[in-house]
Amino acid sequence: MNYHWDWAVFFKSTGIGDEIYLDWFVAGLGWTVAVALVAWCIALALGAVLGVMRTLPNKALSGVATAYVELFRNVPLLVQLFVWYFLVPDLLPERAQVWFKQELNPTTSAYLSVVACLAFFTAARVCEQVRTGIQALPRGQTMAAMAMGFSLPQVYRHVLLPQAFRIIIPPLTSEFLNIFKNSSVASLIGLMELLAQTKQTAEFSANLFEAFTLATLIYFVLNMSLMKGMGWLEKRVAVPGLIGSGGK
């Protein structure tokens, strides 16, 4: 390969103000984290509620949650993003439409769309993991808790969910990493997150290989540290003898 690598490119001026290319990557990483973390918090909360709903004896509630999962799991992520960004705003009441399309700055509206998209998409996947976590528990646990006078919400709060969440930490970790990786779709609706900044650097500087190498490295290091963090969490909440407890 006759390519002249130039790693110093990241410290060169972009020609816009006194920014260097590295500043773009830092800003991009900031947006990536801001998208992924906020979407993850929503996905985790919504997914937990839906996962519990799927295990309830009430047919209507579990039916709603099942329908939700089928809808959000069977439509490609990118299609969902375009729906959230191009279609959903048009369905809002007129006042909200004006606000979203005109008053909000374009970055914020793109941010809101991608957060909604990733949150609702990932919630379907979290839901399935919470459901399997609960269903993996022996039926005697529910029986014992009921026999002690617990109401159904108390059974979930004190007996089922603390065990289910411990069991599903490994698959949840995988979803947590996915949401960071999936956040790169935001570049397609103009949010300047890590991938968008990488493409822009490549175009401005013509150092395409360096730009994408750095982006790869950043995603890799980011996800590796998240994985380590979740591994630490898993060990921290581990309980002797409970399956999925940090390999014990």
Added chain:
Amino acid sequence: MIRFNSVHKWFKDLHVLNDINLEVKAGEVVVVCGPSGSGKSTLIRTVNQLETISQGEIWVDGVNVADPKTDLNALRAEVGFVFQHFNLYPHLSVLDNITLSPIQVKGMDKAAAEARAVQLLEKVGLAHKKDAFPAQLSGGQQQRVAIARGLAMDPRVMLFDEPTSALDPEMIGEVLKVMKDLALSGMTMMVVTHEMGFAREVADRVVFIDHGQVLESAAPAEFFSAPRTERAQQFLRQVLTPMR
């Protein structure tokens, strides 16, 4: 304390409980025995409505448990239940297993609940294990903790569903000992078990049930020496002298 009035239960076509009429008086220890599949586990689970009934009435301390208006959670808080497979909460320490319901259901203060739990653990000989997790205990120890957990709610009556059937033989004794002490302290108990030694020594009355029907209900001396029905005689032969 507990009264069954013409209780029936069907699982589809299977008549699991057939016209059960039974009374357990306050302070009485009643052992329920019978061949497997006779309906004895179903019977004991109907008392706190872990199993519903199809027909009839079950009165526990003046409350009809089969009445849809009955507050089952309040009822269950007054009725201790010990399971064959212990069903301790594996994510909680021994102490937390015992204090969870008193704190959450009865609104007991944490310090008071813990003091009471330690007291109960001393009673079952496991005070030194209060910080252990269930998986770190033997089966016999887990079942003793489960008994302490049931007692922590200060129940009016304790129900035991084959409490020693899942245990290794050398651990059965320690659990039966705890149950015997409990019986001597005046607790009302209904015990489904195959431990005929316990029945003979501790029970006030033995109830024999087969095919969902109560066939015998007698004092142990009478039941073991002169069972009236052919099926009870056959059952006793098999349980007492299994090799012959």
